[in-house]
Amino acid sequence: MTTRHRVVITYCTQCRWLLRAQWYQGELLTTFADELAEVALAPATGGVFRIDVDGEPVWNRKRDGGFPEVTELKRRVRDLVAPGRSLGHADRPAGPDGD
Amino acid sequence: MTTRHRVVITYCTQCRWLLRAQWYQGELLTTFADELAEVALAPATGGVFRIDVDGEPVWNRKRDGGFPEVTELKRRVRDLVAPGRSLGHADRPAGPDGD
Numbered sequence: 001m002t003t004r005h006r007v008v009i010t011y012c013t014q015c016r017w018l019l020r021a022q023w024y025q026g027e028l029l030t031t032f033a034d035e036l037a038e039v040a041l042a043p044a045t046g047g048v049f050r051i052d053v054d055g056e057p058v059w060n061r062k063r064d065g066g067f068p069e070v071t072e073l074k075r076r077v078r079d080l081v082a083p084g085r086s087l088g089h090a091d092r093p094a095g096p097d098g099d
Numbered sequence: 100m101t102t103r104h105r106v107v108i109t110y111c112t113q114c115r116w117l118l119r120a121q122w123y124q125g126e127l128l129t130t131f132a133d134e135l136a137e138v139a140l141a142p143a144t145g146g147v148f149r150i151d152v153d154g155e156p157v158w159n160r161k162r163d164g165g166f167p168e169v170t171e172l173k174r175r176v177r178d179l180v181a182p183g184r185s186l187g188h189a190d191r192p193a194g195p196d197g198d
Contacts, residue, residue, distance in 0.1 A: 006139075008137065013132050018125060018128055018129065019125075022121050022124070022125060025140065026117060026118075026121060029140060029142060030117065033112050036142065037141060038107065038139040038140060038141040038142075039139065040105075040137040040138065040140075041124065041128060041137060041138055041139075043128060043132045043135065043137075
C-alpha cells in the first residue's frame, strides 16, 4: 500500500488569493495524482500564503518571499512525495532556443 | 471559538473531473470562507464524485445522480455549517423576469 500524501495550501482571503491557490492546487493534482491523498485549500487572513506537505512547509511567503515558480514548487513537492522521480521537461534546463 | 468545518470533494481523475471539483470548491470557499476550515480535493477513480462535510455526504453522484446544481449544493452545505443563514438572491425564487 503506497503512502499517499496530504498537501495544504493556506491562503489569505483578504488578499483574494483563492484563484492563485487553486492554480497551484491544480498543477500539483495534475502532476502528482497518484502520490497525493488530497490537496486542501485553507482560508486565512493576514497575508499568509503557505504550502505544506504532510505538515512540512515547502513554501512560505513570509519566509521565502512572494510566490513559488511552479517548477520549483513541484521539485520541492517531488522530493517529499516521489523522491528521484523525473518531472520530464520541467526538470531539464531549457535548450538554446528556450524550449 | 466558532467551529470551522472540513469539506472533501472526491473526484474521478479518469473522468477528468478536477476542473469541475475546483469549480465547486471555489464556490464553497467564496460563500463560506468564515465557516470552513478547509476544502480538500481528493483524487480517486471509478466515476466517483462525492462531496462530504465533516464526513457527512451532502452529494454523491452514484446516489443522487449527476452533479449538484450549485445553489442546491450551497443550501445543503449551509444547513450543516451555518443553519438559518440566508444565501441572498440564491435563496429566493427568481422573479417574473427570471432574475
